[in-house]
Amino acid sequence: AQSVTQLGSHVSVSEGALVLLRCNYSSSVPPYLFWYVQYPNQGLQLLLKYTSAATLVKGINGFEAEFKKSETSFHLTKPSAHMSDAAEYFCAVSTWGMRFGAGTRLTVKP
């Protein structure tokens, strides 16, 4: 079965600092991987997805993620954090019926 594990339930960074949210996957076949963001009292919004084309995927709001097969990882990064990036972030793998990680809450300090 396919699954994802997010490392760190909470991450705190200063405004302007690098954001790094970690996700490792487990899959016996080439996976489709996704990152979603959830703002308070809202649904999930797709940030980016990996579907076996380019290994470096660019998404919305300046986020990107790199698929590394050797490390079974799909970490999310952003060079410079903004206050508006504070939210919950979910990594997901798509078997038919998407499975989500436990989420990482990002806090951005002024």
Added chain:
Amino acid sequence: DAGVIQSPRHEVTEMGQEVTLRCKPISGHNSLFWYRQTMMRGLELLIYFNNNVPIDDSGMPEDRFSAKMPNASFSTLKIQPSEPRDSAVYFCASSPNRTVGYGYTFGSGTRLTVV
């Protein structure tokens, strides 16, 4: 595009009552998913439909839960009877294609509180 529309946004009900959550997917999307989100269990896939047909309901927690999709533009998730442990946020999502590489569009959710 109005997105995925869920109603109601909030529901408070007494234990033992029937609860019905509603979802209107994006027009043209032929796959629909129901998720439940809690602090303890995170996001759980309850059931999904393709072309109005339930494909996998293995995530439905108990027989008290049932879901229907009578047509391409409407789905319901029903809990009867409701229990306090059903309190959660329930999300509906839709996708345009059965191919697994598509992302999902989520509704804003229904926050259910069973007292």
